Amino acid sequence: MQQDTLQCVTGQFTLLRPGTNDHQALRAWDASDEYLINLVTQRHPLAKITLINDQFGALGVALSKQVSCWVSDSYCASEALNLNLQKNSVNPLQQFSPLSNWPSEGNIAVIKLPKNLSYLHYLIEKCQQANITTLLIAGMMKHLPKNILDYLQKFGSVKRHPFVKKSTIYELQLEQVAPSKYPKVNQFSGIELVSHANVFGRDKLDPGADFFLQHLNKLPKAHSVADLCCGSGILGLKYAQDHKGSSLDFYDESFMAVESARLSWQANKLPENAHFYWDDGITNTSKANYDLILCNPPFHEQFTVGDHIAKRLFKDAQQSLNPNGRIIVVGNRHLGYHKTLTKYFKNVEQIAADSKFILLAAYA
DSSP: OEEEEEEETTEEEEEEETTOOTTOOOOSOOHHHHHHHHHHHHHOTTOOEEEEOOSSSHHHHHTTTTEEEEEOSBHHHHHHHHHHHHHTTOOOOOEEOTTSOOOSOOSEEEEEOOSOHHHHHHHHHHHHHTTOOEEEEEEEGGGSOTTHHHHHTTSEEEEEOOOBTTEEEEEEEEOOOOOOOOSEEEEETTEEEEEOTTSTTSSSOOHHHHHHHHTGGGSOOOSEEEEETOTTOHHHHHHHHHSTTOEEEEEESBHHHHHHHHHHHHHTTOSSOEEEEESSSSOSOTTOOEEEEEEOOOSEETTEESSHHHHHHHHHHHHHEEEEEEEEEEEEGGGOHHHHHTTTOSEEEEEEEOSSEEEEEEEO
């Protein structure tokens, strides 16, 4: 866990970034966070703000006196916010999921630019529903989509503030928003899949999941099964469809993903019970004693690429399997999950592989 001190116009704050280690010098904020803090404090010092997509709580801590509503899809972001609020003796903030009805107290929305424009569209639509007309959308230059200015101009008039430390802020005066097309329903491998706007693979089947599904018939029948990093739930849903009587639990750190998996389960009218957990891995349930864990782990956290997420997930899986249980992992070959898994399991076997993906089984 990295710890650094943010010095800004609202004070000095010690901020932690959970999930990192000494080999990853990653801070809990970037230059676009600093830019937002300065701009909000200098130009909108009395405004109540709706704060959206604050990645590790830096904005929530630094702007806490102005925040009326803190919105995030990420369980990890919420945990980081709570940790940093406590670390700096700052009062708790009202927290909401992107699917909640937000209070209409804030007259300005402060948004860290998300990775996908489908989710940004959804957030802009939610701002309109909350009667917010001024949106400050910030990001690092290297993360900006090439068409971001044209894209934002579909919703109203846009002013781009000057670049500062390779970051910028777009100030959008919201005028009109076409309805978002999400949640979206697709058909994959005989499964009706419902996907909200921030779910990976929301428009087409993730290639890694597709490869996993091609070899699902090679997996043993298990009673207690978890779909870890479930997304919209395609792996767990297909397994449940093929193995009647299995009990399924779905886990994801994206609230939208968990709700998508829940809707997908209902849409497929599967007869067995299932449980859905918004969690960073498998940490907050006493049911963790699985025969089988299915896992298509992400290798990025926001805009940071690495294997630190997979390592956390594999460690959780090791502690959440029964003595005879096993985890099945799919990943790009270049990620080297075979070597990573050997740090947590005595046995690692290859089930299938092609030029891009590899499917592995790991057990004690």
